[in-house]
Amino acid sequence: MTIGISTYLIYLAISIALTIWVARTLHKNGRVFLVDVFHGNEALADSVNHLLVVGFYLINFGYVTLALKLGYAVTSAEQSIEALSVKVGMVLLVLGGMHFFNLFIFSRMRRRSHAQPNNHPPVNPDTFTATAVHQEA
Amino acid sequence: MQALTVLYDPECGLCRRAHEWLADQSKIIELKFVACASDEARKRYPQLNHDLTKKDLTVVDDEGWVYFGPKAWLMVLWALARYREWSYRLAAPELLPTTKRVVSMISQNRYQIGRAAGLNS
Numbered sequence: 001m002t003i004g005i006s007t008y009l010i011y012l013a014i015s016i017a018l019t020i021w022v023a024r025t026l027h028k029n030g031r032v033f034l035v036d037v038f039h040g041n042e043a044l045a046d047s048v049n050h051l052l053v054v055g056f057y058l059i060n061f062g063y064v065t066l067a068l069k070l071g072y073a074v075t076s077a078e079q080s081i082e083a084l085s086v087k088v089g090m091v092l093l094v095l096g097g098m099h100f101f102n103l104f105i106f107s108r109m110r111r112r113s114h115a116q117p118n119n120h121p122p123v124n125p126d127t128f129t130a131t132a133v134h135q136e137a
Numbered sequence: 138m139q140a141l142t143v144l145y146d147p148e149c150g151l152c153r154r155a156h157e158w159l160a161d162q163s164k165i166i167e168l169k170f171v172a173c174a175s176d177e178a179r180k181r182y183p184q185l186n187h188d189l190t191k192k193d194l195t196v197v198d199d200e201g202w203v204y205f206g207p208k209a210w211l212m213v214l215w216a217l218a219r220y221r222e223w224s225y226r227l228a229a230p231e232l233l234p235t236t237k238r239v240v241s242m243i244s245q246n247r248y249q250i251g252r253a254a255g256l257n258s
Binding site: 127128 | 182183184199200201204208211212224227228
């Protein structure tokens with residue numbers, strides 16, 4: 001096995017492990033949020049949670065796959081480690097971005113479901129006038 | 138509050154178009170449209186200053202509270218199921234001055250806008 005191929009394999013192993021770890025964390029801790037959002041409807045919360053995690057996996061594995069190619073030959077262990085640092089660093093940033101995006105979605109869903117009932121008019125009236133509604137009929 | 142009476146200007150193309158659009162929207166609160174300064178309007182609101190209602194959109198709720206101009210626009214938005222949230226957003230202290238400026242500008246130039254858009258047939 002050449003050093004180039006081992007670099008790719010190490011990259012894949014690290015990226016896949018990281019993605020699975022983040023997705024599991026999200027799945028485990030996001031559930032509490034979602035149950036709250038859906039007012040205790042656990043079946044719905046689990047379903048949405050699962051769908052979110054599937055999307056998370058698809059986007060991250062998609063990125064990991066697309067970003068695999070190095071574009072130059074790796075000939076030494078030093079070069080291999082440098083290449084890995086760039087690639088794994090990018091994967092980490094994408095995972096971080098996706099993770100915060102998910103948190104943003106969770107918190108927005110939660111805020112929406114806890115919004116105050118909005119029965120009061122947005123502005124105060126300017127004046128008052130007597131109405132002749134009784135003449136209408 | 139069950140209903141809002143909208144006193145609109147029947148001579149303005151933009152207002153008629155807005156009226157058609159409003160008729161299609163799903164409403165939380167019923168909207169009744171009455172031409173401003175018409176006999177119907179005078180009969181309903183004998184004490185209201187009807188010259189003022191010709192200048193700008195006016196909305197009266199079923200208790201008799203009157204909203205003029207930009208406030209009337211916000212009340213109409215508030216009556217619509219899809220735009221109630223927007224009415225609060227536009228009425229927030231940070232946005233209200235801008236809302237008032239934009240609405241007044243549209244309102245004062247409603248005939249020109251209607252003509253430019255080909256609505257004053």
